[in-house]
Amino acid sequence: MTRRTARRRTALSALLLLAVLAVFLVRLVDIQVVHADTLNAQAEGKRSVEQPILGVRGDIYDANGVLLADSVLRYDVVASPRIAVTSKITPEAAAVALAPITGQDPAAIVAAIRGAVAENPDSDFAFLVKGVDAAQYQQIRDVDVPWLYYSARPSRVYPNGAVAGNLVGFVGSENQAQAGVEYSEDACLAATDGSEVYERSADGVRIPGSTLTTTPAVNGNDLVLTIDRDLQWFVQQTLAAYAQKFGAKWATAVVQEVTTGRLLAVADYPTVDPNDVNATASTDVSALGSRAFTAPFEPGSTFKTLTAASLLDAGVATPGTGVVAGYRFTTPAGADVNDSHWHADQRLTLTGVLIESSNTGMSQLGLRLSSEQRYGYMRAFGLGADTEVGFGGEESGTLGAGPDWDAQSDLATMFGQGLTTTAVQVASIYQTLGNGGVRLPVTLVEGCRLPDGTLTDLPPTEGTRVVSPEAARATVDMLENVATKGWLATQISIDGYRIATKTGTAQQPDGQGGYTDSYLVSLAGLAPADAPRFVVTVSLADPVNMNSSGATAPIFHDVMAHLLTAYSVVPSGSGSPELATTY
Amino acid sequence: MSTALAAPLRRPPSPLRPQGPALPSRAPHIEIVPVRAQRRARPRAVYAGVVVGSLGALMTGQLLLSIAVSDGAYTIDRLQTEQKAQARTVQQLTEDLGRLSSPQFLAQNAEALGMVPNANPVWLRMSDGAVIGAPAPARAGTGVLAAGSLVANDLLAGVPLVTELGTPASGGDAAPGVVTGPQVASQGQPPAPTTR
CATH class of the missing domain: 3.90.1310.10 (Penicillin-binding protein 2a (Domain 2))
Incomplete structure (x- = not known):
């Protein structure tokens, strides 16, 4: 072996060694640096669980x-x-x-x-x-x-x-x-x-x-x-019993606290059982929510209360203001309004107009306000807008072309036709009047409770004045006379308590500008009327076995009597004011 | 150490350093070097024993600790399983309580037992003893449930009213079939629910 070959061999070996070392180095970097995360994850995945x-x-x-x-x-x-x-x-x-x-x-x-x-x-x-x-x-x-x-x-x-x-x-x-x-x-x-x-x-x-x-x-x-479960059950059970008895397609009942705006019960018939949604979904999709919020209807005569309160607040009428109410009333503009049954001319006061639920009388008195004024009052009472609740699928109802109604609608909207409201909106109108003219936000949710017990997302509580306290009180006085002198007086009276009510029987639109044969009957009221605490509104859609607001009377009576006793309301201790109905 | 070792000794000739003239700059270095016998006599085995023993003790200790920790892991696992079972029991009992205290069920039970609400409130005024309202007795079948319970509750399907429960002679239990949840699950088999 010569010295040269030996040197060459050494060089070759060193080169080989370096090459192998380089391979190892590359692999090491590859494992430890380039693929480190992937490999770590794979290793963990073998023994760790997520x-x-x-x-x-x-x-x-x-x-x-x-x-x-x-x-x-x-x-x-x-x-x-x-x-x-x-x-x-x-x-x-x-x-x-x-x-x-x-x-x-x-x-x-x-x-x-x-x-x-x-x-x-x-x-x-x-x-x-x-x-x-x-x-x-x-x-x-x-x-x-x-x-x-x-x-x-x-x-x-x-x-x-x-x-x-x-x-x-x-x-x-x-x-x-x-x-x-x-x-x-x-x-x-x-x-x-x-x-x-x-x-x-x-x-x-x-x-x-x-x-x-x-x-x-x-x-x-x-x-x-804000719901009271036991009351809610009572209202639902009562509503369902009468709705079935009278053959109503659907029905709602709303109980609202006058002094707070809180909804104590909102009953719908039929109602979904959330434990068995399919049973309702297959028969009545609208019943999956609450029709009291989602099904606006033409309210009819319960709405005359709003028109009367507007007249009083504007100072253009008093409970004793007289009007000659005939069966039919026409205007030069082409409007043509008639009452539900033929009758001879009556000399009615505003109170009498409410008791007789005279469309012609209310139309004549209503003309004392401009369309803009009446529209302004409607908006102030919360109509044509969602309530503060913001319920899923809530409808705001419509005030039609207001305030630029055509001649017919201009009169019709005085007695609750040609516009739509939800049952909750109607309750809110009566809450305003019971609360001295101050409308309180409608409340369904008291708040969101954090783990430490504090309530957040509190609902608005600030009220807005809609009509003067005097106008509100006078309207309630008139409604008391409706309750004591109207045709349902014996059915809705509750011994010991003063009650203020107004009925409505409204023909429902067919969606093509005309009206169908089906009616929505309703009743809205306050008790005790001397110091109102509760609003109860009842609506029955198309009750085929009793197509009049008489169908709502027993429901209103039972619910209100239950409320007054369950909430230990002290009896009124006074009688309803006596107002002249004719002049 | 023996005192003999402390006695000053002459510096032995260094085997490493070649004999020669001493460097003038260096101070003479003197150290004690034990003789071979002395070196051998030192108790090295003791140190080794101590070290090995300590290591052994450490390892044993670590092993024991490790066993204790894994045992703890099994205890935690067992307790967590038990806690889950207990939570299930609580959930089941809460569900049972919820459905049994629903107003439909309470009202139906009350009516079945002969309690009828009177929708006709009557008041007695304390100041003068006046009776406000016309007292009338509530009659069976006139209550709010006269038309039957009309507010559905799927959870109550098959749950019997108190009046429909078996007589004590048949089972011995006061109220079989009402409470459906398992008893404390960790103490043996839960009883089979009788109502679904």
Whole structure:
């Protein structure tokens, strides 16, 4: 070996060595720097599990702290068909034990598992049953089938069923808000799921101190309504009984507190049971919400109260202002108004016009105000706009072309035709008059309650003056005379209390400019009239068995009598003022 | 150490340093060097034993700690499972309580037991003893439920009224079938619900 070859060999070896070193270096950088994150994640994925932390959706309570909507867990049971068919506990054996718990057909369970394997021999996923409650879940666990696994998912129950179901609303199968305050107040109620990643041993036990990342779940806040659950039930039950008796297509009843504007009960017939939405969805989609908010109607004569209050406030009439009310009244502009029944000319005061519910009398008196003035009063009473509640799907009603009504509509809007209002808006008109002319915001939600007990998102409470206290009081006085001298006096009177009411029987539009044969009968009233505390409005749509506002009287009476006793209202101790009806 | 070792000794000739003239700048370096016998006599095994023993103790301690921690992990796991079971029980009982205290159910039970609300309030004025209103007895079948319960509640399907419950002779329980939730789940099998 010469010295040169030796040197060449050394150089070659060094070169080779360097080359190998370079390869290693590149690979090292590749693993440690370039692909470090991917590889780390892969390694973790082999032993770590990510688990969602379920956030709990907030509860819904009534004004007295009664639970209306509760968050619960429901469990989905999933089978691993691949393992099931080779397990010692065969699908057949398990099905016999599980079927009585889940109420399924054992053959269906077996078919689902065998079918999944037939389709895909590696199938690891076949739903056995979805959404079982805690008791069923525990029983299924106790059967101890090794090839079943379970996942919990948040769900909702409504302990009181259809009581306030129209207001509370419901959520979908994935707990997504769909109706009622569940929907409109979702920002308060909604929860955010968190997640955590930890490492676990072969037998599934968490390795101590191995929690890698944790995003905490954020629970939803509780929602507090102004509704009184027991009252709500009573009103719904009473409304439903009479609505069925009179064959009404649908009906609403609203109870509002005069001095606060809070809605104590808003009943709809029919009402959705949020625990069983499909039963209602298949028969009456409109009943999934609350028609008291979502179904505007031409109010008819209950609206004459608003016109009368406007006249008094503007100072162009008093309760004793007289008018000759004939059966028919026409104007040079071409308007043609008549009363519901033929009658000879009557010399009525404004009070008398309300008692007789004379369209011709009200039209003549109403002309003492300009269209703009009357439109201004309507808007001030909250008409033609959504209420402060902002209920899901709420309708604002329409005031037609107001204040530029055509000649006919100009008169019709004085007695509640040619414009539409919701039942809640009508209640708000009477609340304003009962409250000395100050309209308070309609309130359904008391607030969003944080975990520390503080209420946020408080509703507006500032009232607006619509008419003077004197005008409001005088209007209530007139309505008291309607209650005591009107044709329903004996049916609506409650011994010991002064009551102020006005009925309405309004033909409903057919949507093409004309009117149908169906009527919407209604009654709105205040009690005790000497110091009003409650507004009750009742509306029945197309009550075929009694097509007059007489159908609303027993509902109003029962609900108001219940209210006055349930809320321990002291009897009036005085009689209603006596106002002249004729002159 | 023996005192003999402390006695000053002559500096032995260094095996490393070649014999030669001493460097003038260096101070003479003197140190104690034990003789081979002395060196051998030192108790080195003790140190080794101490070290090994300590290591052993440490390892045993760590093992025990590790066992305790994993045991704790199993305890936590068991307790968490138990807590989940208890939470399920609470949930089930809350659900039962909710449906049983719903106004439909209470009203139906009250009516079944013969309690009828009177929609005709009558007042007695304390100041003069005057009776306001016309007293009339509430009659069976005239209450708010006269037309039956018309406010649906799917949760009440199959839940019997108090008057429909079995007589004590048949079961012995005072109210079988009303409370459906499992009892404390950690104490054995929960009873099967009888109402769904």
